[in-house]
Amino acid sequence: MESFSLICDICGTVNQADLTHCLACGQALGASSNHATLTSAPTVSILSKSLLKQRYRVIHAVGRGGMGTVYIGVDTQLGNRLVAIKEMTPSGLVFAEQLAAAKSFRREAHLLAGLQHPHLPSIYDHFAEGQHWYLVMSFIKGQTLDAYLQMHGGYLEVAEVIKIGLALCSVLHYLHTYRPPIIFRDLKPSNIMHTVDGHIYLIDFGIARVFKPGQAVDTAYQGTSGYAPPEQYGTSQTTPRSDIYALGATLYYLLTGYQPASTPFHLPPLQSLAPDVPAQLVTLITSMLDLDEEKRPQSAEMVSRELQNIADDFVHVSPTHLILPLPPLVRERKTARIRKNGIFAISAVLSLFIAFALYLIIGNINTNNINTSYKVINTFCDAINSASPDFQTAYQQLSASYQRTHPLSAFQSLLRGASRCVVISLPDANHRAEVNITMQCIIPPGAPLPPPGAPPPPPTDNPVYLTLIADGGNGWKIDTVSVINQFCPPPPPR
Numbered sequence: 001m002e003s004f005s006l007i008c009d010i011c012g013t014v015n016q017a018d019l020t021h022c023l024a025c026g027q028a029l030g031a032s033s034n035h036a037t038l039t040s041a042p043t044v045s046i047l048s049k050s051l052l053k054q055r056y057r058v059i060h061a062v063g064r065g066g067m068g069t070v071y072i073g074v075d076t077q078l079g080n081r082l083v084a085i086k087e088m089t090p091s092g093l094v095f096a097e098q099l100a101a102a103k104s105f106r107r108e109a110h111l112l113a114g115l116q117h118p119h120l121p122s123i124y125d126h127f128a129e130g131q132h133w134y135l136v137m138s139f140i141k142g143q144t145l146d147a148y149l150q151m152h153g154g155y156l157e158v159a160e161v162i163k164i165g166l167a168l169c170s171v172l173h174y175l176h177t178y179r180p181p182i183i184f185r186d187l188k189p190s191n192i193m194h195t196v197d198g199h200i201y202l203i204d205f206g207i208a209r210v211f212k213p214g215q216a217v218d219t220a221y222q223g224t225s226g227y228a229p230p231e232q233y234g235t236s237q238t239t240p241r242s243d244i245y246a247l248g249a250t251l252y253y254l255l256t257g258y259q260p261a262s263t264p265f266h267l268p269p270l271q272s273l274a275p276d277v278p279a280q281l282v283t284l285i286t287s288m289l290d291l292d293e294e295k296r297p298q299s300a301e302m303v304s305r306e307l308q309n310i311a312d313d314f315v316h317v318s319p320t321h322l323i324l325p326l327p328p329l330v331r332e333r334k335t336a337r338i339r340k341n342g343i344f345a346i347s348a349v350l351s352l353f354i355a356f357a358l359y360l361i362i363g364n365i366n367t368n369n370i371n372t373s374y375k376v377i378n379t380f381c382d383a384i385n386s387a388s389p390d391f392q393t394a395y396q397q398l399s400a401s402y403q404r405t406h407p408l409s410a411f412q413s414l415l416r417g418a419s420r421c422v423v424i425s426l427p428d429a430n431h432r433a434e435v436n437i438t439m440q441c442i443i444p445p446g447a448p449l450p451p452p453g454a455p456p457p458p459p460t461d462n463p464v465y466l467t468l469i470a471d472g473g474n475g476w477k478i479d480t481v482s483v484i485n486q487f488c489p490p491p492p493p494r
Contacts, residue, residue: 051076052073052085052127052129052134053125053127053129053134055075055076056073056075056076056083056085056125056134056136057073057074057076058071058072058073058085059071059072059073059074060072062084063144068086068087068088068089068105068133069086069087069089070084070085070086070087071084071085071086071087072084072085072139073085075124075136078463082139083124083136083137083138083139084121084136084137084138084139084140085134085135085136085137086134086135086136086137087132087133087134088101088102088105088132088133088134089131089132090102090131090132102133105133105135106126106133109123109126109135111182111205112135112137112205113126113422113424113436114422115174115175115178115182116423116424116426117170117171117174118170118199118426119167119168119171119199119200119201119202120171120174120201120202121137121138121140121201121203122137122138122424122425123135123136123137123138123424124136124137124138124424124436124463138425140193140201140203141195141196142193142194142195142196142199142201143193143194144189144190144191144192144193144194145164145189145192145193145194145200145250145254146188146189146190148194149189149253149254154257155254155255155256155257155274156254156255158255158276158277158278158281159311161251161254161255162281162307162311163198164192164194164200164251164254165247165251165303165304165307166304166307166308166311167199167200168187168192168200168202168247168250168300169247169300169301169303169304169307170300170304171200171202172184172187172240172243172244172247172300173299173300173301173304175243176240176243176299176300183238183239183240183242183243184202184205184243184246185228185232185238185242185243185246186204186224186227186228186246187227187243187246187247187250188224188227188249188250189250189253189254191203191204192250224261225264226249226259226260226261226262226263226264227245227246227249227250227260227261228242228245228246229241229242229245229246229291229293230265230291231293239293240299240300241293241294241296241297242293243300244288244296244297244299244300244303245288245289245290245293245296247288247300247303248285248286248287248288248289248296249267249289251285251288252267252270252285252289255270255273255274255277255281255285256270256273256274257273258273265291267289270282270285270286278310278313280306280309280310280313281307281310284297284303284306284307284310288303373427373431373433373468373476374423374426374427376397376468376475376476376477376478377397377423377427377433377466377468377478378423379393379394379397380394380397380421380435380466380478381421381422381423381435382421383397384415384418384420384421384437385420385421389415389418391408391411391415392408394411395408395411395412397477397478398411398477398478398479398481399469399471399474399477399478399479400471400472400474400477401471401479402477402478402479402480402481414481415437417439417440417441418437418438418439418440419438419439419440420436420437420438421435421436421437421438422435422436422437423435424436424463427468430467431467431468431469431476432465432466432467432468433465433468434463434464434465434466435463435464435465435466436463436464437464463482464481464482465480465481465482466478466480466481466482467479467480
């Protein structure tokens with residue numbers, strides 16, 4: 001703890017004790033309680049000087065909720081990388097409630113492990129220790145959207161709200177079109193992180209559920225008053241339109257500062273609180289908040305299109321954030337309105353056509369540049385995840401230089417025993433990505449064999465670092481695969 005002592009309350013960055021300004025956001029440290037606080041052992045269940053799993057050192061508690069406590073920590077095995085550690089403590093719960101809570105926590109871990117999206121945190125690890133369960137995720141330098149709103153006078157400008165809405169539509173579209181579809185069920189400002197550079201993350205999957213076609217109602221009625229739609233209280237099964245209601249309530253709150261929980265299902269007309277909001281946006285949010293789910297927009301993609309059309313007319317929001325490494329939302333450009341006749345009208349149409357064509361070409365080039373290196377990593381993991389691992393396909397994702405020094409047999413030996421591969425970080429500026437590969441435990445030659453009837457040792461979930469290069473005319477290829485520690489210690493002899 002000696003080297004980390006000041007936490008910036010603006011962005012959450014851990015700074016050394018001798019610094020006067022935050023390294024990430026530049027805010028003054030220690031000037032007031034709104035800027036930074038001196039860390040000490042928090043009065044919670046984790047001791048700040050102890051290691052979790054002999055690896056993660058807790059620094060500071062940053063938030064609590066119904067599902068547990070979240071801490072800032074460092075991963076001592078990866079250069080003291082900052083991580084977020086979510087802890088769930090079953091104290092005060094009866095046995096049946098403890099089982100349900102543990103199931104919910106494991107579900108969140110498994111959900112996040114399989115999801116990859118720019119607006120979702122990455123999961124690094126999950127484990128149980130003592131009477132607690134822990135989920136280790138990427139640390140997001142920022143604050144909740146609720147706290148961000150209060151710092152900016154209680155409401156946000158239309159342009160910024162539309163940008164946030166588009167980002168949330170992107171991640172909801174990803175979740176709702178996942179197989180099987182995932183309904184978030186607790187979308188609200190306190191479950192949305194806003195970073196210093198304006199990036200949005202959706203956090204806390206504690207009550208998310210898999211959509212089951214044909215099921216009449218949900219088995220559990222959970223959510224947040226003011227943001228949860230009527231069907232979430234047991235009238236029917238929650239669907240993607242349930243998340244659209246919560247998104248509408250969130251946008252309403254950001255524009256007006258009026259807390260939907262104050263009068264659930266009976267909100268004052270939006271325009272009475274924010275008369276400067278465009279009428280089209282008022283109409284859209286009002287439809288999203290309709291108590292009859294059949295009258296709400298059908299999908300997050302539809303909401304995104306409407307938001308972008310409103311942006312085109314009123315606030316000129318840039319569409320670049322829709323270019324994602326995963327399938328982006330489809331954007332329909334609004335037809336240009338040509339009001340003049342004759343030669344000027346023809347020239348205007350030709351100019352718009354050329355500009356639109358250039359926009360599509362440039363957008364496609366940018367998307368391809370982003371998607372190409374991700375596709376290599378994704379294909380690599382898909383091959384390993386096959387029922388019978390397809391080492392040949394995985395090997396084809398490797399560069400010619402790697403293949404010259406590592407024949408297929410050596411590569412297959414390295415990955416023998418792999419049972420699950422999950423991309424946990426996309427290629428960065430240095431074209432390095434991180435993958436979690438779950439390995440079956442293979443006892444090395446010469447090690448004592450387990451006694452007859454002894455249970456097999458558990459699999460290991462190891463981070464694997466992959467570096468990509470532009471391999472001649474073959475596009476991006478994996479050039480470096482880190483060594484995987486695939487051997488588990490055998491059980492002690494009897």
